[in-house]
Amino acid sequence: MSDHTALLAQAQEQVQASDSLDALKGIEREYLGKEGRLAELLAQIPTLPQDERPTAGREANRLKQAIVEAVEVKRAELAEAGIAAERSGDGFDPTLPPPRTERGSLHPITQVTRELEDLFQSMGYSVLDGPEVELDYYNFEALNVPADHPARDSHDTFFCEGDGHLLMRTHTSPSQIRAMESFEPPFRVIAPGKCFRHETTDASHDHTFHQMEGLVVDREISVAHLIGAMKTLLRGIFHRDLEIRLRPGFFPFVEPGFELDARCPFCENGCSVCKKTTWIELLPCGLVHPNVLRAGGLDPEEWGGFAFGLGLSRLVMLRHDIDDVRHLLANDVRFLEQF
Amino acid sequence: MLISYRWLQRHVDLSGISPEQLCNDLTLSTAEVEGLEPFAPQLTDVVVGHVVTREKHPDADSLSVCRVDVQGEQTTESDLLTIVCGAPNVEAGQKVAVATVGTVLPGDFKIKKSKIRGVASFGMICSARELGIGEDHDGIWVLPDSAPVGQTVAKALEIDDSVIEIDNKSLTHRPDLWGHRGIAGEVAAIYGRPLKPLSLDWPELGQEAPFPVHIDSTACSRYLALPIDGAVAEPSPAWLQWLLLAVDQRPIDCIVDLSNFVMLDLGQPNHTFDRNVLAPEGIHVRMARSEETLQTLDGEERTLTENDLLICTGEKPVALAGIMGGESSKVGDDTRSLLLEVASFDAVTVRRTSAHLSLRTDSSTRFEKSLSPTLPDQAAAYFARLLSELQPNVRFPSPTTDLGDWQDPAFTLALRPERVRADLGAKIPDSEIISILERLGFEISHEGDSLKVSVPSARATKDIRIERDLIEEVGRIHRYDSIAEENMLASVKPPPHDERRLLVRAIQDALAGGARFNETVGYTFIDDALLEKLAMQDLPHVQIQNPVIQAETHVRRTVIPNLLGALETNRRLHEEIRLFEVGKGYLPEKTNERGEPTELHLAGLVWASPPPLAKASFNENRFSQLHGVVHTLLNQLKVKDFVWRSAASVPSWAHPAKALEAVCDPEGEVLAVVAPLDPGLNAGLGLDGDLSSDVAIAEISLDALLAAPHRASHYQAVPKYPGIKVDVAISLAEDTSAQSVEEVIQQAAKAQLAGVELFDVYRGENLGEGRKSLAYHVLLQSENKTLSDKDEQKFLRRFEKMIEGIGGELRKG
Numbered sequence A: 001m002s003d004h005t006a007l008l009a010q011a012q013e014q015v016q017a018s019d020s021l022d023a024l025k026g027i028e029r030e031y032l033g034k035e036g037r038l039a040e041l042l043a044q045i046p047t048l049p050q051d052e053r054p055t056a057g058r059e060a061n062r063l064k065q066a067i068v069e070a071v072e073v074k075r076a077e078l079a080e081a082g083i084a085a086e087r088s089g090d091g092f093d094p095t096l097p098p099p100r101t102e103r104g105s106l107h108p109i110t111q112v113t114r115e116l117e118d119l120f121q122s123m124g125y126s127v128l129d130g131p132e133v134e135l136d137y138y139n140f141e142a143l144n145v146p147a148d149h150p151a152r153d154s155h156d157t158f159f160c161e162g163d164g165h166l167l168m169r170t171h172t173s174p175s176q177i178r179a180m181e182s183f184e185p186p187f188r189v190i191a192p193g194k195c196f197r198h199e200t201t202d203a204s205h206d207h208t209f210h211q212m213e214g215l216v217v218d219r220e221i222s223v224a225h226l227i228g229a230m231k232t233l234l235r236g237i238f239h240r241d242l243e244i245r246l247r248p249g250f251f252p253f254v255e256p257g258f259e260l261d262a263r264c265p266f267c268e269n270g271c272s273v274c275k276k277t278t279w280i281e282l283l284p285c286g287l288v289h290p291n292v293l294r295a296g297g298l299d300p301e302e303w304g305g306f307a308f309g310l311g312l313s314r315l316v317m318l319r320h321d322i323d324d325v326r327h328l329l330a331n332d333v334r335f336l337e338q339f
Numbered sequence B: 001m002l003i004s005y006r007w008l009q010r011h012v013d014l015s016g017i018s019p020e021q022l023c024n025d026l027t028l029s030t031a032e033v034e035g036l037e038p039f040a041p042q043l044t045d046v047v048v049g050h051v052v053t054r055e056k057h058p059d060a061d062s063l064s065v066c067r068v069d070v071q072g073e074q075t076t077e078s079d080l081l082t083i084v085c086g087a088p089n090v091e092a093g094q095k096v097a098v099a100t101v102g103t104v105l106p107g108d109f110k111i112k113k114s115k116i117r118g119v120a121s122f123g124m125i126c127s128a129r130e131l132g133i134g135e136d137h138d139g140i141w142v143l144p145d146s147a148p149v150g151q152t153v154a155k156a157l158e159i160d161d162s163v164i165e166i167d168n169k170s171l172t173h174r175p176d177l178w179g180h181r182g183i184a185g186e187v188a189a190i191y192g193r194p195l196k197p198l199s200l201d202w203p204e205l206g207q208e209a210p211f212p213v214h215i216d217s218t219a220c221s222r223y224l225a226l227p228i229d230g231a232v233a234e235p236s237p238a239w240l241q242w243l244l245l246a247v248d249q250r251p252i253d254c255i256v257d258l259s260n261f262v263m264l265d266l267g268q269p270n271h272t273f274d275r276n277v278l279a280p281e282g283i284h285v286r287m288a289r290s291e292e293t294l295q296t297l298d299g300e301e302r303t304l305t306e307n308d309l310l311i312c313t314g315e316k317p318v319a320l321a322g323i324m325g326g327e328s329s330k331v332g333d334d335t336r337s338l339l340l341e342v343a344s345f346d347a348v349t350v351r352r353t354s355a356h357l358s359l360r361t362d363s364s365t366r367f368e369k370s371l372s373p374t375l376p377d378q379a380a381a382y383f384a385r386l387l388s389e390l391q392p393n394v395r396f397p398s399p400t401t402d403l404g405d406w407q408d409p410a411f412t413l414a415l416r417p418e419r420v421r422a423d424l425g426a427k428i429p430d431s432e433i434i435s436i437l438e439r440l441g442f443e444i445s446h447e448g449d450s451l452k453v454s455v456p457s458a459r460a461t462k463d464i465r466i467e468r469d470l471i472e473e474v475g476r477i478h479r480y481d482s483i484a485e486e487n488m489l490a491s492v493k494p495p496p497h498d499e500r501r502l503l504v505r506a507i508q509d510a511l512a513g514g515a516r517f518n519e520t521v522g523y524t525f526i527d528d529a530l531l532e533k534l535a536m537q538d539l540p541h542v543q544i545q546n547p548v549i550q551a552e553t554h555v556r557r558t559v560i561p562n563l564l565g566a567l568e569t570n571r572r573l574h575e576e577i578r579l580f581e582v583g584k585g586y587l588p589e590k591t592n593e594r595g596e597p598t599e600l601h602l603a604g605l606v607w608a609s610p611p612p613l614a615k616a617s618f619n620e621n622r623f624s625q626l627h628g629v630v631h632t633l634l635n636q637l638k639v640k641d642f643v644w645r646s647a648a649s650v651p652s653w654a655h656p657a658k659a660l661e662a663v664c665d666p667e668g669e670v671l672a673v674v675a676p677l678d679p680g681l682n683a684g685l686g687l688d689g690d691l692s693s694d695v696a697i698a699e700i701s702l703d704a705l706l707a708a709p710h711r712a713s714h715y716q717a718v719p720k721y722p723g724i725k726v727d728v729a730i731s732l733a734e735d736t737s738a739q740s741v742e743e744v745i746q747q748a749a750k751a752q753l754a755g756v757e758l759f760d761v762y763r764g765e766n767l768g769e770g771r772k773s774l775a776y777h778v779l780l781q782s783e784n785k786t787l788s789d790k791d792e793q794k795f796l797r798r799f800e801k802m803i804e805g806i807g808g809e810l811r812k813g
Helices: A002-017 A021-032 A037-047 A050-088 A108-121 A150-155 A174-182 A223-238 A290-295 A312-320 B019-029 B180-191 B238-246 B254-266 B347-356 B362-367 B375-390 B417-424 B430-439 B467-478 B499-512 B528-533 B560-570 B622-636 B702-707 B738-752 B789-804
Strands: A133-135 A166-168 A187-196 A208-218 A244-248 A254-263 A279-288 A304-311 B002-004 B033-038 B047-057 B060-069 B081-085 B095-100 B114-116 B119-121 B123-125 B162-166 B213-215 B220-228 B271-274 B283-287 B293-295 B301-303 B309-313 B316-320 B338-345 B401-403 B411-415 B443-447 B450-455 B577-591 B597-609 B643-646 B660-663 B670-676 B694-701 B724-733 B753-762 B771-780 B809-811
Touching: A002 A021, A002 A050, A021 A037, A021 A050, A037 A050, A108 A187, A108 A208, A108 A223, A108 A312, A108 B499, A174 A187, A174 A208, A174 A290, A208 A223, A208 A312, A223 A244, A223 A254, A223 A279, A223 A304, A223 B417, A244 A279, A244 B019, A254 A304, A254 B467, A279 A290, A304 A312, B002 B180, B002 B238, B019 B033, B019 B162, B019 B180, B060 B123, B081 B095, B081 B119, B081 B123, B180 B254, B180 B430, B213 B220, B213 B401, B220 B283, B220 B375, B238 B254, B254 B271, B254 B362, B254 B375, B271 B316, B283 B338, B293 B316, B309 B347, B338 B347, B338 B375, B347 B362, B411 B417, B411 B467, B417 B430, B417 B467, B430 B443, B430 B450, B430 B467, B499 B577, B499 B597, B499 B622, B499 B702, B528 B560, B560 B577, B560 B597, B560 B694, B597 B622, B597 B702, B622 B660, B622 B670, B622 B694, B670 B702, B694 B702, B724 B738, B724 B753, B724 B789, B738 B753, B738 B771, B738 B789, B771 B789, B789 B809
Parallel strands: B213 B283
Antiparallel strands: A133 A166, A187 A208, A208 A304, A244 A254, A254 A279, A279 A304, B002 B162, B033 B162, B047 B060, B047 B095, B060 B081, B095 B123, B114 B119, B220 B338, B220 B401, B271 B338, B283 B309, B293 B301, B309 B316, B411 B450, B443 B450, B577 B597, B597 B694, B643 B660, B660 B670, B670 B694, B724 B771, B724 B809, B753 B771
């Protein structure tokens, strides 16, 4: 009997002293396992005299019960202590940096183009695509710039080898004629894309750049409508109202033609972007020249329209404070991954 | 073009209008003013001094010690400045330009008190060159005696001026604005002030026989010749020199200066010949003969073509019409007898010649704008009158020769005031419309509801053609910034569904998103050297005739060269590079009926990293991974039933044996090509050695994708019963394809097959020579029940038997 008491006391002491679930499991095995001490005890029972056996069995079971209970209590205690230890956050360094998660990126020209496409589409404009290698007819002839017109000089054209009819488009304006050929009036269309000018490259000029043409054809279109549409457009781009002014600008495919200046959105009293004038030259625009409407198969007495051109490369540079246009097409990953 | 504010005042009263105001108003009504600078600001910093005494420097023969009065009235002896001067021409009594201590001269040259050979000097007596207003450095600049001492030189000489720079591009369409008189006309119209009359009366002309001229080309519509005798090539008077200096023209001598003045005032170029070198038969205007040569005034020998117009005397060319005179007939210092030429040359002819000779002059710039043929006699009379005023001894021995087949371009146009208001969207009354046009020199009469507008000759050559041109005239003087905005009254329809643009966006989003690629935008021109590195130099390319960079003559066929070029630049900085571009390529070998090359709309991808480790698993290479990216993309784009196969035609950049292509229809367009970079190209691209790389490339055709059949987007029921995953490994002959194994799996699994995934490729001695092992996860599933071990066993038994049919052996254990 006293053997049992001692065994229990020993077990309880060991259970109490165990400091981990693993240790506890070891103790459990030692006493309660298949070949544990209790099993030993139980194995002795059949060797006892017949009449002692029931009592011995009961005693052994009671002993086992007591050990099981002690183990369970301890196990609960240890589990709780374990959670408490986890929750204490010991050794946690809140300044440890997060691991780098790689991501892809959309080119800033794509981002600005999309933004404008979405803006214009919400105002009922379709988006038109046009070829970069263009026919002289669309780039000049149909736009009221016949051969030998002095305006061709300012276009600094890249010509393609061949019979002289192919060139790299110098602006997105060829899309005006292409739009008139493919849409029934009235319509509104924008045409973003790459353009080319034969110029020496520097921080503010690249021979390849992006523009977006806009064209509205409808009945009874006036300069006042053009002003209204441009103000709406600038509100969409800069997210606020900007004062604008139109002044004469010469583009053979519009008459009258304008340069649109907006109050510099970056300063109040003059800054480097506006060259201290508080105005920035934002976009050329004008009423579509009757000859251009005719080239597009429309009767200028019945239909009118206005057109405008947005410098996408320039908008991207303004948007992100990019000081050198050559970054845009250099495809340096260190540049691309910033967007 | 430069315009002098003071010069403008010869033609219109500018009182009360500051140069700044004028520039602003010109910008808003006429043409863009690019700059406004004070003329010779240094002349407002130097003052008129009076040299009271001049003595020789005690220690230097070439130096003078002057006592100079720079205060004027009430100067005392002690106020005089001592200035040491090195000029040979300095004399007592002269009025001179003095830079006092503290003045800064051009070149950031600050005048300081100094000691010159022991004598203290308090300033500098300046030469014209030191003041940046001339070349004369032989001595100091002596001012007229009338100059008031102590005043700034600019004020004393009445040459305070502002120089306005107008953007030439904004004058392309205005031949009439290439002179001060023309700009003054705009100013007069803007402010409603009268234009001062210009005296164009001829001086007395003699009665000798007119100078003989023969015009032999339609490119010269008018030729006016005026012989001049007794002209002297002396310096021009100060007023003329100052005006020329203000617009950056170097004064030469009276004759050259007047010629320039007339051009810069009226906009009509003109030329003077030495009449002594002209043949007795006079002037012959004709087209040049091929390979004919002429030495122009700038000393260059010019080789001409049949399209260049020449001024000749006898057979000998003496000028390139409308562009530049010839060296041989140049007016020299001793020339007394001249011939003045004022002519009308065809704009296109002048423009072409000027372009092919790369010779642009003030004259050609004006002629190519289409000047009015009514101008020559005005300009000639102006020149003759001014010359006879400057040199009263000049004689004009004969009347002008004035020939040519010209017609006054003036014409009339109908203008509907209603249309003016409708087009501008502004309620401008008839009276204002009429007033504006009249101020601009148009004459108006009424004709029913519309106006009859006479277009003056100077505006009628090109600029004003149609009613809309007149509407612009009204609009710009009325001022566009005074027109109020108005909203368009139009129904807004949703734009048509734009498949292509949606496809571009879907591709960009998928690649920049989940696939983690950086989007690039590349140049359309490809460097010749890069094409060579990619073995693409022999493919047909659209070629540029006049590249900016000599080696960039090729228009790209595909976006791949840009991406591989970008690898070259980025490889040193990044281990892992994933780039894509959606862009255009052009094929000159296939053109449409209008001669346009075929345009390809493409997406290109490149994925590069260091080579995989030896123990990397079979699909840990960029080719497999890029294949996966493109495969997933095609699935995401819902392309229906596409399959991969060995590429039928391998692009030059692709590994010749490993290129794969995706097609929907075996006979149809290729949707995409994926391949490792041809290993032969690595070294050329700098991707060997330390930068040795595992590079995979893909090219996707957007045109083929748009044409391909697409899956309808139907949802599939989520399986009711769980499936079982069975792994099989098969030992096979090396040349047995994975596809044939998968076909067997399909047959063995029958309808229960829910998924197959290759997860290992193994080669080892235990398999035997020429054999490999492929291992698959096979997912079996039924719609009716949960599958059991028995089903798995059945499948395996069938599979084991069937795989033997292709020489395979199911590996166990």
